[in-house]
Amino acid sequence: MDARFASIGGTGIGEGAALGRFHWLSARPSVRREEVQRTPEEEETRFRQAQARAGAALDALYAESRSAVGEDAAQIFAVHAMIAADEDFTDLVVARIGAGDTAETAVIAAADTLAARFREMEDEYLRARAADFADIAARLCDILDADGAGTGEPPLPDWPEPIILAAQDLSPSQTVGLDRSRIAGFVTGAGSPGSHTAILARSLGLPALVGAHLLDEMTARALEGRQVLLDAAAGRLTVDPTPEEQAAIRAREAAARAAEQARYALVDCPAETRAGKRILLCANIGLPSEAHEAAALGADGVGLMRSEFLYLGRVAPPGEEEQFTAYCTAAEALGDRMLVIRTLDIGADKQADYLGLPPEENPALGLRAIRLCLARRPLFRVQLRAICRAAGRRPGQIAVMFPMICAPHELDEAIAELREVQADLRRAGEPVDERMAVGMMIETPAAALLADTFAPRCAFFSIGSNDLTQYTLAVDRQNNAVAPLAVDAHPAVLTLIARTAAAIHAVGGWCGLCGELAADPTMTETLLAMGIDELSVSPSQLLRIKERVREIGELPQTETKEEPIWNTRFLPR
Amino acid sequence: MQEFIHTIKDEHGVHARPAGLIAAAARAFSSAVTVACGEKTADGKRLLALMSLGARQGDVLRFRIEGSDEDAAADALRRRCEEVI
Numbered sequence: 016m017d018a019r020f021a022s023i024g025g026t027g028i029g030e031g032a033a034l035g036r037f038h039w040l041s042a043r044p045s046v047r048r049e050e051v052q053r054t055p056e057e058e059e060t061r062f063r064q065a066q067a068r069a070g071a072a073l074d075a076l077y078a079e080s081r082s083a084v085g086e087d088a089a090q091i092f093a094v095h096a097m098i099a100a101d102e103d104f105t106d107l108v109v110a111r112i113g114a115g116d117t118a119e120t121a122v123i124a125a126a127d128t129l130a131a132r133f134r135e136m137e138d139e140y141l142r143a144r145a146a147d148f149a150d151i152a153a154r155l156c157d158i159l160d161a162d163g164a165g166t167g168e169p170p171l172p173d174w175p176e177p178i179i180l181a182a183q184d185l186s187p188s189q190t191v192g193l194d195r196s197r198i199a200g201f202v203t204g205a206g207s208p209g210s211h212t213a214i215l216a217r218s219l220g221l222p223a224l225v226g227a228h229l230l231d232e233m234t235a236r237a238l239e240g241r242q243v244l245l246d247a248a249a250g251r252l253t254v255d256p257t258p259e260e261q262a263a264i265r266a267r268e269a270a271a272r273a274a275e276q277a278r279y280a281l282v283d284c285p286a287e288t289r290a291g292k293r294i295l296l297c298a299n300i301g302l303p304s305e306a307h308e309a310a311a312l313g314a315d316g317v318g319l320m321r322s323e324f325l326y327l328g329r330v331a332p333p334g335e336e337e338q339f340t341a342y343c344t345a346a347e348a349l350g351d352r353m354l355v356i357r358t359l360d361i362g363a364d365k366q367a368d369y370l371g372l373p374p375e376e377n378p379a380l381g382l383r384a385i386r387l388c389l390a391r392r393p394l395f396r397v398q399l400r401a402i403c404r405a406a407g408r409r410p411g412q413i414a415v416m417f418p419m420i421c422a423p424h425e426l427d428e429a430i431a432e433l434r435e436v437q438a439d440l441r442r443a444g445e446p447v448d449e450r451m452a453v454g455m456m457i458e459t460p461a462a463a464l465l466a467d468t469f470a471p472r473c474a475f476f477s478i479g480s481n482d483l484t485q486y487t488l489a490v491d492r493q494n495n496a497v498a499p500l501a502v503d504a505h506p507a508v509l510t511l512i513a514r515t516a517a518a519i520h521a522v523g524g525w526c527g528l529c530g531e532l533a534a535d536p537t538m539t540e541t542l543l544a545m546g547i548d549e550l551s552v553s554p555s556q557l558l559r560i561k562e563r564v565r566e567i568g569e570l571p572q573t574e575t576k577e578e579p580i581w582n583t584r585f586l587p588r
Numbered sequence: 589m590q591e592f593i594h595t596i597k598d599e600h601g602v603h604a605r606p607a608g609l610i611a612a613a614a615r616a617f618s619s620a621v622t623v624a625c626g627e628k629t630a631d632g633k634r635l636l637a638l639m640s641l642g643a644r645q646g647d648v649l650r651f652r653i654e655g656s657d658e659d660a661a662a663d664a665l666r667r668r669c670e671e672v673i
Binding site for chain 2: 090093094097098101102103104129132133136137138140141144147366368374
């Protein structure tokens, strides 16, 4: 065999590995022979209709994938919709049609012209957009060919073995229509850890190799149908692996699967240490639909619903009815488990056009979260009404918490607003959950230091460890130059956490933690020892943390002030 | 005529998403919008034209807006730029 093909290196995505047969997916759409003769006017009408259909289909894909895989991964469909409707693109197509091309030929030619233009650009991101034009052309041709009916996705080869799908670059709409149950991994010649292929692979839990060297159309043709071993951890694709190599990978994968399987067995087990200490293990969610996933993975509830997700990416704030429905939907998905709704935490890095907020020099220290809500009372009241009505519908299940409280008067004002809303609802004859739990986030050193003052007014605290770390250590996590200093296990942060937990315990309340720290299994024991009663993590981390909790035995004694349970090992070196 | 400049802060420059948002903002007005970056100029209402500027972080975009609603358009575009790039 040609040594050149023995193995191909690249950037591995994920830790997994897969065996399968290599299949190359060619991006270029085929031009069908047109039997029917049409006038240029008819061709232009066909094109414009296909363009409208493609736009609608892409908008739908965007909406669908946004809730399935998140905004970042879904954005590509919004971009494709914009490109498909772009005037330059349209002009190019119409000009070709005027010169006698069919709509299909014109679309492909226009896409080629634009792709060539972008391939010559200096910027790597823009060069990568060249692949998008081919993808959009393929979509339009599918619609033209099938008169809008068929999906026209190329079927996968009919092999019994799993397929390692390779391409120069996989486009989102290429992958969306594929039978994913038959795909064991992805290999692309182009792409980076942030590319669509990488994002897709992560969301499917499949290994991938992106930016694979030496993978071009010619190499790929030679590899078609060959057995390959894709090892993402090693960043390598091995062609015709030896039986020993195959056995080693099978063993490794079996062990990984067994570990994951074992974790699934924990879905219905309580988050309880071996010594019998039970904590609440909850999920952080953005949209109500994610509550289903949380429930399916055995969460004890939702410890943080980031309500601002309802406010982002739109032209006006969500109304009371829309929010009411969203909160009820999330609560229903959880059965009778707890749902903690955090009021709007917008401002700073999360912006909404319609609020018309001026840019700030220092947004992390600016008009955000409760500060914004107290400055914009009508906005705040709409949300509080929706939350209170949902709580009235499902008494005892929903709790509300206020973000970014620094001073007692802020909490007082927020609670006063809440009480007024409840009184209004009561007067209007709406059911009100009289005992709805009210809590606050502890995410500033000020809040942690005054935890004793805040505690009597709260049923619970939830520590936002990301912000608490940022504000305590004066480190901007987004700034690569200082990000390594953002150690959320820093003794200063842990001291504030311990103080917070002690303060709320003194008045019979509970203390949760919903930042990244909650998802760090090396810190679970420490947090439990400090008295954290609830950990809230992203749904994908639930079982890993539950597994860790269940390994913990007797917790170290933490009551003595002289012997802090943290030590210098948490200090950055 | 209204003019303003904007320095790109986004690390990815004028990529597809912000270009689309800027073009959409420009299309909401009847005034003509031209955007220049270095030697190149583009029609501010066209997504691909804006992307073709190849503008990167640190580059300066020069907006020129001409028409009956140029004041409002300049205002809206300036705000949009602050938000997205």
